Amino acid sequence: MKRTFGALALLFIFGTLLVVASPQHGLKFGLGGNGWKDYRYTDQYYIDHGVQEVGGMNIVTDIVFDYRGYDTIGEATVLFTAIAGAVALLRPWRGDKNGE
Known part of the structure; x- marks a missing residue:
């Protein structure tokens, strides 16, 4: 039970980081483009x-x-x-x- 909960928690954290790191949903300045210059x-x-x-x-x-x-x-x-x-x-x- 503890092992399953730990795996699910790790999977949730990893998924959240992927969403935050994607330029479409999370961070708005990534590689390429001139949008980063505004910040x-x-x-x-x-x-x-x-x-x-x-x-x-x-x-x-x-x-x-x-x-x-x-x-x-x-x-x-x-x-x-x-x-x-x-x-x-x-x-x-x-x-x-x-x-x-």
Whole structure:
């Protein structure tokens, strides 16, 4: 029973992802066409104004550390917390030698 429920749940999730990923029903910008340009206006802004506003010569570094600095700090915090939690869970528990 549990195995059947798990298979049906997995099949439902996979079907939902297929519907969301299809350009006719879900996401409206996919491969090809110019529709994606309407939703990606910030890319051209960063390319046109990045050097003047930030002063750096590497646009990727400018975006990560200047335009999206707080977001980058938040992602680093979440990553560090996840690693610390995984290490804490996977670490073998040590008991006292006296059995207490």
